[in-house]
Amino acid sequence: MKKKLITITAALALGLVSPALAETTLEKVKERGRLICGSSQGTPGFGAPDDKGYWRGLDVETCRAVAVAVLDDKDAVDFVPLSGQQRIPALQTGEIDMLPRTLTWTLQRDANGINLTTPNYFEYTGFMMPKKLGITKVEDMSGASVCVQTGSTTEVVVNDVSTKNNLGLKPVVFDNTTAARQAFFSGRCDALITDAGALASVRATMADNPDNYIIFPATKYMDALTPAVRHGDDQWLDIVNWSIQALIAAEAFGLTQKNIDSFKKSDDPRIRRFLGTDPGNGQALGLSDDFAYRIVKALGNYGEMFERNVGKESPLKLTRGRNALFTDGGLMFPLAFQ
Numbered sequence: 001m002k003k004k005l006i007t008i009t010a011a012l013a014l015g016l017v018s019p020a021l022a023e024t025t026l027e028k029v030k031e032r033g034r035l036i037c038g039s040s041q042g043t044p045g046f047g048a049p050d051d052k053g054y055w056r057g058l059d060v061e062t063c064r065a066v067a068v069a070v071l072d073d074k075d076a077v078d079f080v081p082l083s084g085q086q087r088i089p090a091l092q093t094g095e096i097d098m099l100p101r102t103l104t105w106t107l108q109r110d111a112n113g114i115n116l117t118t119p120n121y122f123e124y125t126g127f128m129m130p131k132k133l134g135i136t137k138v139e140d141m142s143g144a145s146v147c148v149q150t151g152s153t154t155e156v157v158v159n160d161v162s163t164k165n166n167l168g169l170k171p172v173v174f175d176n177t178t179a180a181r182q183a184f185f186s187g188r189c190d191a192l193i194t195d196a197g198a199l200a201s202v203r204a205t206m207a208d209n210p211d212n213y214i215i216f217p218a219t220k221y222m223d224a225l226t227p228a229v230r231h232g233d234d235q236w237l238d239i240v241n242w243s244i245q246a247l248i249a250a251e252a253f254g255l256t257q258k259n260i261d262s263f264k265k266s267d268d269p270r271i272r273r274f275l276g277t278d279p280g281n282g283q284a285l286g287l288s289d290d291f292a293y294r295i296v297k298a299l300g301n302y303g304e305m306f307e308r309n310v311g312k313e314s315p316l317k318l319t320r321g322r323n324a325l326f327t328d329g330g331l332m333f334p335l336a337f338q
Contacts, residue, residue, distance in 0.1 A: 025097055025229070025236035026286055029070055037063035038087050038099040039079040041177050045201045045310040045318075046121075047079075047101055055079045058309040061299055062120045062227055062244060063100040068298045069243045069291040083176040084151030088114060091230050098240060100227040102195055104153045109228075115237050118244040119224035120302075122322040122331050125157050126196035128203060128215045133190065137216055138165060145170040147180040147189035154193045157218050181206060193218060195225060197310060197318060204315050222322060239285050246292035249274060249334035250301035252325055257300035260293065274337045281337055292337065302332060 029035050039055065040047040047057040055077075064074040082090055082101075091099045092113040103109070105116045127146070129135050135144070138161055148154050150173045162169035172189050174180040181202050184192040192199065196215055203210045227244065229237050250256075253271055255263060263271055272278040276290030283289060299305060306323060310316045324330025 025233045026070065026239065029097055033071065033076060035063065035067045035070065035077045035098065036096045037077055037079055038082045038090055038096040038101055040101045041081045041083060043102070043177070043198050043201050044205045045314055045316045046198065049079075056309065058121060058305060059100045059102060059227070061305050061309065062247075063098060065247060065295045065299055066098060066240055066243045068295045069239060069246075069287055072294060074298045084149045085175060087151075088228075091228060094230070097236075098227060098229055102198060102225045103228055104195075105224040105226040106153060113231050114228045115231055116224075116226040116228050117237065117240045118248075119226045119331075120244055120247075121197065121225040122222055123195040123197045123225060124220075124222050125154060125193065125218040126199050126215050127191045127193050127218050128184070128199045128213050129191045131212055131214050136214060138167070138218060141165075141169065141191065142167050143170070144190040145172050145188075146191045146193050147172050147174065147184040148193050149173075149177050149180045150175055152194070153223075158193060161218055195223065197225075197316075200316050200318060201310075235286055239287065242281075242285060243291070243295060245335050245337075246274075246295045247299070247302040247305060248325075248332050249337060250292070250296045251303045251332075252327070252334045255296055255301060257296060257298075257304060260296050270337060 039060065042048040043057070045057055047055065047059040049055050060079065063077055067077045068074050080090065080096055087099055087101065087103070088109065090096050102121065105119065110116050127138070135141055146158050146169055148158055148171050155171065155173070158169055158171050161167065172183065174183060181192065183189055185206055192202070199215045203213050203215065207213055227240060229240055253274065264275060264277065266272060269278065273281055275293045276282055276288070279289045281289060282291045306320065307313045310318045311320065320330060322331045324332060326333045
């Protein structure tokens with residue numbers, strides 16, 4: 001311990017480490033008693049406050065899972081709404097501890113001050129357009145204007161699609177999602193671009209008549225939408241990774257919010273390690289050994305989270321698709337709790 005303190009002090013003296021970074025994220029969160037998460041500016045199903053001001057959504061509950069792991073309280077979280085331009089700088093500077101909102105995993109982002117963790121949603125980028133325009137695929141969008149949020153990967157997608165198909169698309173750029181969506185529904189743009197799940201949310205919650213709009217893929221590529229943490233704190237990266245993995249593994253094990261207690265006497269070694277009955281996993285992360293058990297007890301497994309926020313139990317009614325477990329043809333694959 002003495003050697004570590006001397007090393008940090010020397011680094012501070014040389015200006016190599018800022019005082020804020022001398023303390024780990026886990027230490028700061030525990031000292032504060034609150035986890036601070038970036039959030040969208042309002043995408044029901046993924047991240048938005050309800051009519052009582054309580055934040056709900058798939059991304060929101062991903063953050064709550066980490067709060068349970070660290071603070072044993074899913075409500076010990078503050079959510080900070082951020083625009084596309086604000087979200088990554090807020091994470092890099094320490095304004096937030098975690099960015100759980102829909103952030104596409106790209107090389108440039110991964111290499112420039114943030115670490116992407118475990119994807120919590122797989123989706124394609126899509127266009128939404130009024131059905132009355134009679135356009136059902138990208139190749140027919142010649143000359144169309146597109147509402148797009150700056151600071152997002154969709155700016156790149158619009159240019160790529162336009163160039164590849166010689167479409168002459170006309171981006172209309174806004175600095176936040178709310179403005180882009182409102183402009184689209186007011187008729188300022190022919191199309192709105194973002195990930196298809198968010199488009200489904202927008203259509204269900206903002207359109208006067210959702211049946212008047214069509215959503216179709218912008219490209220053939222699938223994106224990994226992934227919570228992020230900042231570079232430089234491997235322990236925090238591990239904690240966030242394994243908190244998300246706990247949700248996926250629980251579904252693979254058949255553990256739910258209601259039945260998990262019945263597995264406490266399981267003779268399956270993997271389940272015993274997962275629940276913390278056999279010690280070691282939590283200690284490796286700097287958490288209690290039952291962190292995964294507590295997450296599932298508080299929130300359920302990934303499938304339960306999906307269904308109530310964006311799936312059949314939600315207004316969005318999205319199918320699992322690529323967000324199903326790998327055993328069901330999806331991309332959700334649990335890592336080994338050992």
